[in-house]
Amino acid sequence: MSWLLDGLLIVSLLVTAVAALLSRDLFRAVVMFMAFGLLMALAWVRLQAPDIALAEAAIGAGLTGVLLLDAVSHFQRGRLREQPPGEEG
Amino acid sequence: MAGLLFTPLAWAALSLLLDFRRGRWLSWLGMLIQVLVSLSLWFAVATGGGFFYALAGWQAPLGIALRVDGLAVSFVLLTAAVATACGVHAGVYLDPSKSWQRYFWPLFWFLWAGLNGVWLGADLFNLYVGLELISLAAVGLVALGGEAAALRAALRYLFAALLGSLAYLLGVALLYGQFGTLSLTGIADVVGAAEPAAALALLLMLAGLALKTALFPLHGWLPPAHGIAKSPVSALLSGLVVKASFYIAARLWLELGDRLGSQLLAQGLGALGAAAVLWGSWRAFRQPYLKQVVAYSSVAQIGYLFLLFPLTYAVAEPVSRLAQQGITLQVISHALAKAAMFLAAGNLILSVRSKRVDALGGVSHFLPFSLFSFGLAGVSLMGMPPTGGFAAKWLLLQASLASGQWWWIAVLLLGGVLAAAYVFRIYRASFLEDSASDDFYHPPKTLEAIPMILALLALGLGLVAEPVLSVLALPFEVAAGVTVVQP
């Protein structure tokens, strides 16, 4: 049973990781990354590391995710407002 | 001892609360303290030998121990010298009216703290944290001011540094998984030959550190970062920061390389170093901007350092010692000479108000002193007698001959010739008289004096190489009998 759980967790970790890198939409990529962070927290619980699990959930998934989401929305607002001026290169 | 660790961190915290001007006075006081503390520690080790310092009172595998030996304290002293020079220069050079300059001093002190931490570090993970401290402070210094080009250089630098650190950390993870300890000496005691996982760990760590040291062909991030930063910052980065990651690589190699390394790896790293010497010098010769010339010259000079690996692998003990001494001298003389060169270049740029090499025409009349410092530092980079650069290359030459690896001699000689070429190019440009403008700005005398002092130190290093080396040689001789003390 626990083997099944571990296997499932690892597979979903890898899938979300790949999805975070490959998804076309940046917003979705960040959401995938946050999902990855939560799964990592579960993995730390399975590894009997509750301290890291707490930190990962709060920092890895939560704060990093919010920072990234904020940045993504900034980029999208910037895109709408103006075409990039620096295209000489 | 504790003062050495405490002062930079405390000054970092204090100077964050002050503005640039007041931070400057505070920092100059701090530099004085640091120099005195470093000197006294150096004398203590020179007379009494090296020791381990157990932090927080816990012995090595459980706690973190600092390894205080001749090599480490020499680098602590070198850092004190170069950082003080850069700090005094920066205090005059930087424009205090920009409000973001206040962040210069805290970053500067954190950088210093990280450097001292790395020189003394004997714990693999502590070295990782020290490296990150240095990298982030350096990136912060490059980005200070927040112009687009500086941000771009800082981002490239940041990504390269982060990747290098993670490669190093992965190696640490493998070593801890196998040996259950983070103490470098502890691992060196139990590691045997033919341990593929540990060998891969060493390879990963060396690769990560080579990226952070900007070894060819991983040097792409260095010229933009060192070229765009303010001159005192460039001097710190080129003189000291890149040496920190090399120092860790060298320590790892000397402790573990004989069992985990291979002839292929050693020769490969040497070959990359040789390629860096040639490619970096050539690129330096071709750069249109003055500071880019100096930055590519750093790429070339870093290349010499990697000759350590082939010249210490599977060679007789005396030959290995010669090579170690040569490399150490090269690190010291390059730190002094390159800091002098960047500071002098900063003065020249300040004077002609342009970063281009061909704008230097006529500056020889107006700023002969800075130009002379630049040239003096250049002489050390070329490796001409009686400079420190010469002493270093002479030792490396002997080591190459004694170990039968004559091919490195060609690199040493050719590198010197190429260095002469790019230094003389600057000289030629500054003696040209066709420049229409004679509108030169005269920097304050302090700015001109500091690079001169550094260049003279680099020059003098060649004359006093023997006594310096005798202290440097301490760690390798007393290594067996290091006393564990707990002050």
Added chain:
Amino acid sequence: MRRLLVLLTVAACTALTIVLALAVLQAAGSAVVSDLPQQLAASLGRSGVEHPTTAVLLNFRSYDTLLEIGVLVIAGMSGISLASTRSLEDPALRSSDVLLYALQRWFVPLMLLLAAYLLWAGSHRPGGAFQAGAVLAATGVLMRLGGLPMAFIRPGVLLRLGLVLGFAVFLLVAIASVLAGKAFLAYPPGMAGGLILAIETVLTLSIGMILLALFVAAPISAEHEPEEGGES
């Protein structure tokens, strides 16, 4: 050309992964037994806390933690050094979302409570300064998204004081032990537990503040842009 490069990189990464996996298996099979766990268990009683991870972080390897807080402070101040707005409070963010407002009225006290619990729990069960600091920062982020005024997050002396407070207290404890004739960072016997809790408390505040400052410093408003940072 580009496609070839991608292919080559992927192949190289795959090869590296396989080699690494083999190395991990080899290392796992030939692990050398070290006495570190025994040493740790034997010294835990003298560390002042019962939770081994906290003991490692704030006593046995406290130098790492000290430097790591330094890294955080660097990131925080580099962040605010680049912040170009005069006040870091962005009026555009002030939303009138009723739901969010109601949510945060309940959430903010709860999260503050959680942070305090995590901090207190750290000495004997999972939890500690980092987790608590992160929760604190998350609370701040929530408050900011909800548009609560946060006048204290401006690049003034108060913010800078907040950034270094935890670091400075940690450092003071470290040097105090030297003045008492012990090693750098060594706690006096009997006081370790109390000192660790005190350090953790200020660290929590500073960590929360740094992370929040980085979140707040990131936006750049286009109105008053160039060459200014902070009060001048």
Added chain:
Amino acid sequence: MSPDLLYALSGVALCGIGLAGFLLLDHLLRRLLAFNLLGSGVFLVLVGLAQHRGGPDPVPQALVLTGIVVAIAATALAIVLIRRYFHLTGRTSLADAGDGQS
């Protein structure tokens, strides 16, 4: 094979994924994601491999906590730099022809 070792191996796979992403992606935020994935992989190897024999080991767990804090510091700093860079130039990647030497 213990579950710890299994997690260490998945950490290795994450390292591979993260490295490939780090080298191949141009967009700065995506690179940052890749860096964080790579970091998570390294942390898994560190804890998983160390706990494979002796069960829960607080030392690597403490190291990973330190590592996570360093990673968030670096990430947050990078985001500030990236956003300001985007603000000034309108670009989200460092890759462009022409001024490779600048």
